[in-house]
Amino acid sequence: MRPILDDASARHLDALAADPRAHVAVVAPGGYGKTTLLHHIGATIGATGTPVHTRADDAADGVLLVDDAHLLDDADLVRLRELAARVRVVVTARPWPRSAALAELLELAPEQVLPVPFDKAQVKAYLPPGRRTDALAEFVHGETGGVPAFVDRLVRALPDTRPEVPVAALAEFRAEFGRLDDSVLTFVLAADAGIGLHLELLVELLGKDAAAVSDIVAAARATGLVGTAGALLPIARRALRAIVPVERRAWMRQRLAELQLARGGQVLALVRPLLGTGIGGAAAATAFEAAAAEALPVDPALAARLYEAAVTAGRPPLQVGARRAEALALTGDLDGALRLADEVITTEAATGRRHAAGVAAAALAHRGQLLRSAQLYRWSGTEEGKQLATLGLLGIGDLADARELRATVSADGPPTSLSSAIALMAGGLHESVTGTPTTALSMMVRAAGLLEPVGRGVLLPDSPAALGALLALHYGELTTASSLLDRAAEARTGGAPLVTRHQLLRTWITMVRGNLPAAAEQLRALRGTHLEPRDWLFAVAVELGVARRAGDTNTLGRAWVQAGEALLRHPMDLFTILPLGELTVAAARLRDESRLSAHLSQARTLLTGLGDPPLWATPLWWGGLQAAVLADQREDAEAQVEAMDRAAAKDEQFGILANAGRCWAELMAGKVDADAVEDAARNLHAAGFTWDGARLAGRAATRTADRKAMVRLLDCARLLQGKPVAARRVPDLPDEKASVSSVALSDRELQVAELVVSGLTYKDVGDRLFISAKTVEHHVARMRQRLGASSRSELLSQLRSLVGSTRD
Known part of the structure; x- marks a missing residue:
């Protein structure tokens, strides 16, 4: 491997080599290029004519190069120190182990050279000339941490097609792992599991005191495989997983999980990689179950897999059935959730029967079985269950029973975010029936806010955001509805069962606002979804x-x-x-x-x-x-x-x-009161009902006998639809009554207009309406005259506004 040195390092080494009196000590972990630097210094000194020796027995004068001094015994180290009185010594060593004799030898050097890993620019310089790209340098540096020996291994094995770590680059690590002391290898396996420098856990794992563990960590760092934070370099991790048998790595993670559980710690990161390994036994089942409980609030799909692994490892299915059913329900698998929940509920000896009842209640609510859902929530016996049961009772119109059940709810429990949100949601729905809409909507908004931080892993029959959006849609507060749903979608409140509900309500708002293409596209995005x-x-x-x-x-x-x-x-x-x-x-x-x-x-x-x-x-x-x-x-x-x-x-x-x-x-x-119609249409638009407002104005435009009012209402309809208003000159009509037949469109003419603007020919329109094409042409001519259109294109533009606003 060639040395890659920056200018400052090169000048420093040259200065050391040029000083005939100075001993040189190069100290760094394995793989940092100590041997390469040793030979570089030796070559530099030899170029001056000074004899360079690699054997102590031959070093009567000149310079003696000593590699890997940490491997020498004390007697050899003492001999070298004595020889250094007569011969210049250039020595390399790892920082660990460091005996007193080695320390005395290294102290002879006025300063120690401490190589560091390559930076990205140096890695790029090490790449073959034709492949020196920033992207490849970034990849190699990320995998190797810039450790020169690992850079060399990877670069030599890199395929020509794409950046990846081939097996050939990992094979050379086999000898290194084979030379590791058993305690050091155990630490390396623990580092692969992500334990890092958790010293108290390492003390228990290794069965040694803190000082001995510190020595083991230092020995692992000295190999170059482990960084200062106790984590394996990516390429070393890949090599470890390719070389060390899976059963040993699995045993390590299982043992660490046992220690963590005994300490009350988290085990998900330790246990997740064990999925699919086939590991079994009581300890493994316990670890899988604990990891599933951790995963449930953030990743229900992973939790479901972990619960399944716990069963495979030997945990009785009914013992984890309720929680497993909850995980399945949160992923959207209501069939599987109901099946498991029913098994638990109907087995008197099963663990978590009442919890399973809550799972089944939520699943049934999503399927519209509100009465059965309320019964199960009530049977579950929890205060939250009672609150959620009232949602179902109100949903089926049983106000008396809902009031009676609400009266039994205790306020003695801790006011957590979840319990407070559920109480507000139930109270808000009750208020929507018996009280004021604004108060009900306010309670739902507050409930949704409380649930956002914790609601992703909470199984609910409905979310306060969805119920609040429903209330807002009923009340004409579309902006509030949109805000609630957007925030719930971002927080993924209620898991998979509510993702679709939130999206459908958002699509409903898009439709009501008149953006029909966007609503259709949002609906298409749900195709294929159960x-x-x-x-x-x-x-x-x-x-x-x-x-x-x-x-x-x-x-x-x-x-x-x-x-x-x-x-x-x-x-x-x-x-x-x-x-x-x-x-x-x-x-x-x-x-x-x-x-x-x-x-x-x-x-x-x-x-x-x-x-x-x-x-x-x-x-x-x-x-x-x-x-x-x-x-x-x-x-x-x-x-x-x-x-x-x-x-x-x-x-x-x-x-x-x-x-x-x-x-x-x-x-x-x-009757057409143009002022009242325009005010009503604009108020509908302001409330978010864009299409309804435009339709009202457009239909009134077709019914008025006043040409000025017709143009005004038509312009209103177009404005509410976001369409440009064409400049028109409205002629004065001396006889207002005489204008009736020339302005208002008949129902038949509206039917013709709708089909014409959809692109049908006169013949096709006639076939649809059972009239002749000539009659269709006659209707179109009359509409053009009545609307005052100067051309066919202007007529079609006006008809599109009218028909687009009046279609039902």
């Missing part, structure tokens, strides 16, 4: 909502078939009123209202049992209004508007939808 019944119902409702708003009749029909099955799989409850409202509009659009009649009846009964809370009933009122508009059922529309008006009298926030509903009812009666 959806539980509740999530599937929301996903189908989103697909229907996007298709309805986009005028995509094919997708609307296809999704409606799925909606029927989704409704059969999920019982009606409080938390699915939002999608039920969307399905109500889709049913009216498809003229299939009868399919929803039973579910709507159940929803109304449920709400009645809760005292008809406006916050929860709003989606049904709004969906019922839109369905009535589509079916031209004025009495039904008036009934929905009256309900919204009653809610608005108690909370002005509900007035946003109530005012918009009143405008819709007046449109059905042929």
